[in-house]
Amino acid sequence: MVGSVLGASHWRSHRGETMVASYAHNLSRRLPLLSLLVILGVGLVIMRFIGTVRWPVLLPGVAMMAFAAERGWHWLPSQVAQRPLARRRKDIVTLPMSVGLSALFAVSWALSLYCVGNDAQRALVRVLLSVVSVAGVLGLAHAPAAALRLALTCTVPAAIVYLAVDGAGVWPVVVVLTMANLTVLMMTFGFHADFVRLELSRQQLARRERLAARLAQTNFEQASRDPLTGGLNRRAILARLAQEVTRHDAPQPWLALLDLDGFKHINDTYGHAAGDDVLRAVSRRIDAIGGVVAHGRLGGDEFAILFDGALDGPGVAAAAHALSQAVRAPVVHNGVTLRLHASTGIHRMRGANAGAANVGGHAVGACLERADAALYKAKKRGEGAIVLFGPEDEVALQHRSAMTRQFNGCRLDDRLRLLYQPFYDVDSGAVLGFEAFARWSPDGQTWLAPGEFMHLATATGRTGELTRAVIARTLAECDAWRRGLTVAINLSPRDVTREGAVESLDRLVRDAGADPARFLLEMNEAALLADPRRARTQLEAFRAAGFRLALDDFGAGWSSLSQLRDLPLDMVKIDRGLAAALSSDPGARAIVGTIVSFAWQLGIECMIEGVEDEAQLATARALGIRLMQGYHLGRPERADVALAAMDRAVA
Ligand code: C2E
Ligand code: CA
Ligand code: CA
Numbered sequence: 001m002v003g004s005v006l007g008a009s010h011w012r013s014h015r016g017e018t019m020v021a022s023y024a025h026n027l028s029r030r031l032p033l034l035s036l037l038v039i040l041g042v043g044l045v046i047m048r049f050i051g052t053v054r055w056p057v058l059l060p061g062v063a064m065m066a067f068a069a070e071r072g073w074h075w076l077p078s079q080v081a082q083r084p085l086a087r088r089r090k091d092i093v094t095l096p097m098s099v100g101l102s103a104l105f106a107v108s109w110a111l112s113l114y115c116v117g118n119d120a121q122r123a124l125v126r127v128l129l130s131v132v133s134v135a136g137v138l139g140l141a142h143a144p145a146a147a148l149r150l151a152l153t154c155t156v157p158a159a160i161v162y163l164a165v166d167g168a169g170v171w172p173v174v175v176v177l178t179m180a181n182l183t184v185l186m187m188t189f190g191f192h193a194d195f196v197r198l199e200l201s202r203q204q205l206a207r208r209e210r211l212a213a214r215l216a217q218t219n220f221e222q223a224s225r226d227p228l229t230g231g232l233n234r235r236a237i238l239a240r241l242a243q244e245v246t247r248h249d250a251p252q253p254w255l256a257l258l259d260l261d262g263f264k265h266i267n268d269t270y271g272h273a274a275g276d277d278v279l280r281a282v283s284r285r286i287d288a289i290g291g292v293v294a295h296g297r298l299g300g301d302e303f304a305i306l307f308d309g310a311l312d313g314p315g316v317a318a319a320a321h322a323l324s325q326a327v328r329a330p331v332v333h334n335g336v337t338l339r340l341h342a343s344t345g346i347h348r349m350r351g352a353n354a355g356a357a358n359v360g361g362h363a364v365g366a367c368l369e370r371a372d373a374a375l376y377k378a379k380k381r382g383e384g385a386i387v388l389f390g391p392e393d394e395v396a397l398q399h400r401s402a403m404t405r406q407f408n409g410c411r412l413d414d415r416l417r418l419l420y421q422p423f424y425d426v427d428s429g430a431v432l433g434f435e436a437f438a439r440w441s442p443d444g445q446t447w448l449a450p451g452e453f454m455h456l457a458t459a460t461g462r463t464g465e466l467t468r469a470v471i472a473r474t475l476a477e478c479d480a481w482r483r484g485l486t487v488a489i490n491l492s493p494r495d496v497t498r499e500g501a502v503e504s505l506d507r508l509v510r511d512a513g514a515d516p517a518r519f520l521l522e523m524n525e526a527a528l529l530a531d532p533r534r535a536r537t538q539l540e541a542f543r544a545a546g547f548r549l550a551l552d553d554f555g556a557g558w559s560s561l562s563q564l565r566d567l568p569l570d571m572v573k574i575d576r577g578l579a580a581a582l583s584s585d586p587g588a589r590a591i592v593g594t595i596v597s598f599a600w601q602l603g604i605e606c607m608i609e610g611v612e613d614e615a616q617l618a619t620a621r622a623l624g625i626r627l628m629q630g631y632h633l634g635r636p637e638r639a640d641v642a643l644a645a646m647d648r649a650v651a
Helices: 002-006 008-012 014-028 031-049 055-074 077-082 085-116 119-139 144-166 168-224 234-245 263-270 272-287 313-328 364-381 391-409 450-459 463-477 479-483 493-497 501-511 525-529 532-545 561-566 576-581 586-602 614-622 639-650
Strands: 254-261 292-299 302-307 331-333 336-338 341-348 386-388 416-425 430-440 486-490 519-523 548-554 571-574 605-608 627-629
Touching (some): 014 085, 014 168, 031 055, 055 085, 085 119, 085 144, 119 168, 144 168, 234 364, 254 272, 254 313, 254 364, 263 272, 263 336, 272 292, 272 302, 272 313, 272 336, 313 341, 313 386, 341 364, 364 391, 391 450, 416 463, 430 450, 430 463, 430 639, 450 463, 463 479, 463 486, 463 493, 479 486, 486 548, 493 501, 493 519, 493 525, 501 532, 525 548, 532 548, 548 561, 561 586, 576 586, 576 614
Parallel strands (some): 341 386, 430 486, 519 548, 548 571, 605 627
Antiparallel strands (some): 292 302, 331 336, 416 430
């Protein structure tokens, strides 16, 4: 081991470098003392031989003292520490040679004096040589090769000279000198082996620690990175937000939520690889915007971005604008140029530095809610709008959350009221049935239309309950179904995909002794878009249970005619927007004409809703529509009023 540690190539490895440092450090704590001992010893010899020999004979001693002083200085810990590693390595590698040569020089000089000295002078030389060689070997414990040379140069020539000058009588001295040197040498080698073992295991430990730290870092990185974009993932960016809301030492950053417009379209049209390219490009572009402190993907095509808290309102708006522009730059995927834009909602995460009104700050959820409200507004504005959450938004948000709490906490049946609007066969003038419209009251006094509360039902997860409550109420208060008429019920999008919806509505209707065929379930295209395959299966199940199905608001949105062909439908309801345009817009007439003839070919009934005057009625009739609904024919009314109106008409 000693040999391998001392091999020249060893010193050049990384392990060798740490070893060099630690060897040099150890030597620096011993060699200056050893030099001092040499200076002292040589000084004593010179003093003792003054007068015995001519002064030039003593000059090499003086030179040696100077050399030892220089070496002592050279090996001072402070000096060693300053030297570059390569120099230290060179010093260690050349140490055996330089120790060997200087020992040879010193021993030769001392022994030449020994030959001419008297008894006392010889005794001094013997003692000093022994002491210096033993101390030297100990001092060079961490340079065993140098120690060995020192021991050999001190012992062998000295023993020969002692025996030659003093005769055989001096043998006990020679034996003691040799034994002492041998013992110290062996101890030294033992020390050194221990030292090397210790140093190597220390290095191994340090390496393991470094490895463990690197591993921990990699694990942390992996757990917090979004594998697709390389930015932070949802967990990590939320953790960062949590960190920010508890900080009070700096103005809190702005939280921006960025949502891509048209991303789904790119995914659907060009495939997921194109979508992935877009997400990666957006993440890179966010990264390049000034003022961004952190960003990550919350999921899908939504990104959370933290802008520097030092920015003021206009500053953050400018940064968001720059980002919005950057996102607009085309992304090229497989030679296809993809374009899209993003909507951005921004909210200042409040903290102790904010104004008095803001003291207390918001938890992460509240910050996200506000940025999300601003994003929602931006989305509604369209065209890559940027919206900063303002005081009036705060008021609206508080109002909305109060309403949400009320909706969440209420017994639906207590706060629900239904209005029924008749629909007619205009040829016979007969009422065919009624459509039920829900009204909800937050306080038992004001009644809200679905446009104002349906989102609360969605947010609180009570849409299924609402639909069941509407049907139960209809079964109880509007006996049109007993008279062979139809009751139309509006389904919310979730009813169209929710597991178990068919069974629960079917049971509800049958338990009341009603025939599901008396119920026309209406849903709009948005309900079908979210998960078309699941929606289709569910519609077939509704149909199998005996319900009839209508596609509502047809002509208002995307309205693909192929949907009419592919879905199990009984009726299509033409949107009231088209009804309103009928008398004035030839385009609307053409569209309605197409829908009517297509529905006729497929054997699907066709109803037009929102008919408000005679002109619209006449045009619709001329286009071949018999089934109609609208204020012109009858307004939505309470059950008793609606039924009484029908009875009057029949009578
Ligand atoms: P919808 O199914 O298209 O219902 C027609 C809406 O137009 C109703 O508004 C109705 O009162 C109104 N309306 C009827 N005739 C006319 C007319 O001649 N002119 C005009 N301008 N409007 C007319 P309402 O009650 O506010 O309902 C709005 C929407 O809310 C409904 O649209 C339906 O999608 C949804 N909805 C209503 N009740 C329920 C319900 O119980 N459950 C679910 N999930 N959605 C419902
Ligand atoms: Ca409807
Ligand atoms: Ca409608």
